[in-house]
Amino acid sequence: xxxxxxxxxxxxxVRHVEALLExxxxxxxxxxxxxxxxxxxxxxxxxxxxxxxxxxLDPGFRGRLLTDxxxxxxxxxxxxxxxxxEQRLKVVANTDDEHNVVVCTLCSCYPIALLGPSPSWxxxxxxxxxxxxxxxxxxxxxxxxxxxxTRITVWDASAExxxxxxxxxxxGTAGRTEEELAxxxxxxxxxxxxxx
Amino acid sequence: xxxxxxxxxxxxxxxxxPAGHSRLPRYARGAVGEVxxxxxxxxxxxxxxxxxxxxxxxVYHVRFPAAELFGEGDHAVTVELWESYLEPVDRRGKGRP
Numbered sequence: 001x002x003x004x005x006x007x008x009x010x011x012x013x014v015r016h017v018e019a020l021l022e023x024x025x026x027x028x029x030x031x032x033x034x035x036x037x038x039x040x041x042x043x044x045x046x047x048x049x050x051x052x053x054x055x056x057l058d059p060g061f062r063g064r065l066l067t068d069x070x071x072x073x074x075x076x077x078x079x080x081x082x083x084x085x086e087q088r089l090k091v092v093a094n095t096d097d098e099h100n101v102v103v104c105t106l107c108s109c110y111p112i113a114l115l116g117p118s119p120s121w122x123x124x125x126x127x128x129x130x131x132x133x134x135x136x137x138x139x140x141x142x143x144x145x146x147x148x149x150t151r152i153t154v155w156d157a158s159a160e161x162x163x164x165x166x167x168x169x170x171x172g173t174a175g176r177t178e179e180e181l182a183x184x185x186x187x188x189x190x191x192x193x194x195x196x
Numbered sequence: 197x198x199x200x201x202x203x204x205x206x207x208x209x210x211x212x213x214p215a216g217h218s219r220l221p222r223y224a225r226g227a228v229g230e231v232x233x234x235x236x237x238x239x240x241x242x243x244x245x246x247x248x249x250x251x252x253x254x255v256y257h258v259r260f261p262a263a264e265l266f267g268e269g270d271h272a273v274t275v276e277l278w279e280s281y282l283e284p285v286d287r288r289g290k291g292r293p
Binding site for chain 1: 219220221223224235236238241255257259262265266269270271272273274275276277278
């Protein structure tokens with residue numbers, strides 16, 4: 001899987017197999033589309049923003065989130081259970097001297113059930129191959145210039161867990177409500193390619 | 197089944213180049229890293245990709261210095277790896293087996 005492949009031979013093969021499965025009555029017409037829609041329903045970066053805002057305001061929740069994210073999600077009525085089985089979520093927190101960034105070098109694993117589809121650059125070969133090797137340079141291209149003293153950890157989603165970055169709370173946000181704080185969080189911040 | 201490794205253990209990844217599917221990324225083969233955390237228990241993806249059933253085994257977050265993987269860089273890469281990909285490494289002077 002490598003970014004845009006709508007015209008790749010494999011796409012034609014998939015369409016052919018889908019047509020055969022429908023022709024032989026294994027699948028109803030449109031069943032795959034309906035399954036995908038059901039899987040994506042409710043998935044949005046807004047979920048991630050809510051999680052981050054709660055963690056900024058509630059140190060107890062932050063601790064539970066970093067220890068056992070799946071259980072902590074239930075407190076917000078969220079879950080990683082949108083797929084065939086519930087996936088484990090691993091939340092990694094940025095600090096004053098450490099920054100985290102997520103990639104799936106082997107394909108494009110991403111917490112879709114929670115955040116919705118990943119951005120197209122996340123699936124590009126350029127991002128997947130470069131960010132493990134030269135994260136500081138790649139983050140600079142995203143407009144994120146980190147101090148030389150900031151340590152960078154890249155998380156490769158190479159197995160069954162999915163990842164979410166907990167950004168640092170911006171300065172000057174004291175007194176803001178949870179909803180206002182959630183409005184500051186971007187999808188790139190949840191992946192680690194932006195500060196927030 | 198008991199987990200073979202625990203957080204803090206040093207491990208070396210397999211340098212084998214398997215013929216079929218593997219979730220051990222090529223850039224992380226034959227490298228020494230430190231187990232950070234157990235990331236659950238799952239059947240080996242290599243076996244599932246071949247249509248075989250396999251018992252669940254531990255999967256670990258393993259942290260590698262970039263210099264160990266690429267010969268340069270000051271960052272770290274944490275890769276999620278099945279126990280079958282890993283062998284123990286002596287941590288000299290600390291009495292580990």
